Amino acid sequence: xxxxxxxxxxxxxxxxxxxxxxxxxxxxxxxxxxxxxxxxxxxxxxxxxxxxxxxxxxxxxxxxxxxxxxxxxxxxxxxxxxxxxxxxxxxxxxxxxxxxxxxxxxxxxxxxxxxxxxxxxxxxxxxxxxxxxxxxxxxxxxxxxxxxxxxxxxxxxxxxxxxxxxxxxxxxxxxxxxxxxxxxxxxxxxxxxxxxxxxxxxxxxxxxxxxxxxxxxxxxxxxxxxxxxxxxxxxxxxxxxxxxxxxxxxxxxxxxxxxxxxxxxxxxxxxxxxxxxxxxxxxxxxxxxxxxxxxxxxxxxxxxxxxxxxxxxxxxxxxxxxxxxxxx
Numbered sequence: 444x445x446x447x448x449x450x451x452x453x454x455x456x457x458x459x460x461x462x463x464x465x466x467x468x469x470x471x472x473x474x475x476x477x478x479x480x481x482x483x484x485x486x487x488x489x490x491x492x493x494x495x496x497x498x499x500x501x502x503x504x505x506x507x508x509x510x511x512x513x514x515x516x517x518x519x520x521x522x523x524x525x526x527x528x529x530x531x532x533x534x535x536x537x538x539x540x541x542x543x544x545x546x547x548x549x550x551x552x553x554x555x556x557x558x559x560x561x562x563x564x565x566x567x568x569x570x571x572x573x574x575x576x577x578x579x580x581x582x583x584x585x586x587x588x589x590x591x592x593x594x595x596x597x598x599x600x601x602x603x604x605x606x607x608x609x610x611x612x613x614x615x616x617x618x619x620x621x622x623x624x625x626x627x628x629x630x631x632x633x634x635x636x637x638x639x640x641x642x643x644x645x646x647x648x649x650x651x652x653x654x655x656x657x658x659x660x661x662x663x664x665x666x667x668x669x670x671x672x673x674x675x676x677x678x679x680x681x682x683x684x685x686x687x688x689x690x691x692x693x694x695x696x697x698x699x700x701x702x703x704x705x706x707x708x709x710x711x712x713x714x715x716x717x718x719x720x721x722x723x724x725x726x727x728x729x730x731x732x733x734x735x736x737x738x739x740x741x742x743x744x745x746x747x748x749x750x751x752x753x754x755x756x757x758x759x760x761x762x763x764x765x766x767x768x769x770x771x
Contacts, residue, residue: 444489444739447723449521450631450660452610454577456521458717458724459742460492461485462664463508465730467500470680472545473730478507484732486515488739494634494664494726495571496525496582496614497563501546502570509571522573523634523662525582525614526563526595529554542683555581555590560598575607580614580634581624588620596628603631616665616682618646625653634726637665637682639719641672641697641712642690644761651721660723663716667727672697672712697759701750709737710744715760717742718767 445458466478473481482493493512495504505524512520528551554563560581567576579599584591591613599611613624614634621633633654639646639661646661654661667673669680675694679686686694698708717725727738751768754760 444491449578449610449723450658452578452631454521454609456492456724457490459490459713459739460494460662460724460726461490461735461738462726462728463493463495463504464499465728465734466507467498467504468544468546469499469542469728469730470544471730475507477731479511480732481729481735482508482511484735485729485739486511488736490735490739491520492523492724492726493520494523494662496580497528497530497567497570498525498551498582500543501549501551502530503543503546505567505570509573513572517574521577522571523578523580524567524571524576525580526560526567526599527553527555527582527584527587527591529559529563530566553587555584555587556594557598560595564602577608578610578612578632579608580612580632582614583616584613585615585617585620588623592624592627596624596630600629612659614664618650621646622650622653625650625657625659630659632660632662632723634662634664636663637668639663639716639722640666640668641708641715641760642668642681642693644764647719647761647764651719654721661719661721662724662726663722664726664728666712666716666725667709673709675708693759697754700753700757700759704747704750704753706746706750707741707744709741710746711750711754713738713742714746714767715764718765718769720765 530549533550581595602608610631612630612632616636671679671681701708729735748768751766
């Protein structure tokens with residue numbers, strides 16, 4: 444599997460990473476055995492980049508990932524987690540969150556302060572059972588820009604200066620605020636979820652040019668847009684909610700085009716995302732060993748040049764978006 448570097452951090456990672464939100468029970472409960480098998484399968488296929496967060500299953504994803512990674516040589520993989528939410532006991536909380544099923548009876552509380560970030564790091568390390576984190580990201584500070592700049596990022600810079608953390612950045616489902624952070628804070632990378640896909644190229648002009656100019660690497664998540672680009676039929680999801688009719692129609696059109704050219708929509712989705720020079724890593728979620736194996740297979744599946752040519756000719760993506768076929 445191809446390896447890449449994250450900015451000037453010296454971190455070398457596999458281009459395809461495992462995102463662990465599904466292992467925290469996103470949309471459907473996952474058992475411990477299935478979670479372990481999923482991580483083990485990704486590892487066996489060469490994946491060495493793992494992304495998690497306190498939010499994912501309210502600590503469950505961090506615990507499950509850490510349980511597996513503790514048995515591996517620490518310098519053999521790269522680990523990313525996030526700050527901005529502290530998990531606190533809440534006896535009155537419902538047994539299940541709208542998104543995370545089977546999660547513990549705790550609830551995340553926003554805290555982007557300097558002290559809150561330091562507590563979050565300590566608590567993540569405890570859940571992971573590891574002695575260090577490689578990449579630390581400010582998670583979803585959509586309504587907390589000023590506090591994030593004055594508090595969270597100040598803490599992250601100190602941790603990076605102390606060499607406790609190798610790389611810092613932010614992870615969000617929007618590109619506009621990430622572009623503001625790129626101009627305000629000396630970050631190394633961003634995790635952008637769902638905003639550069641076959642269905643949504645919003646980051647193409649809002650974020651990517653700034654990142655290229657400032658040598659900020661992009662890790663992409665949500666490449667299937669919460670599932671619609673994995674399977675546009677049935678109960679398709681987009682941006683964590685039920686997909687609207689127009690989006691479903693576009694996804695089905697893309698799927699039909701893939702079939703005409705003898706390829707798969709999932710393969711086209713992953714390879715489209717990785718074709719942009721600002722993008723370093725594609726993080727793919729999985730809840731079973733089979734899905735983990737499928738992610739690797741789709742990243743390497745052949746997608747003919749004729750598909751990319753027709754995709755552009757039919758204006759199914761922004762004409763400025765680089766395509767894999769452009770290099771041939």
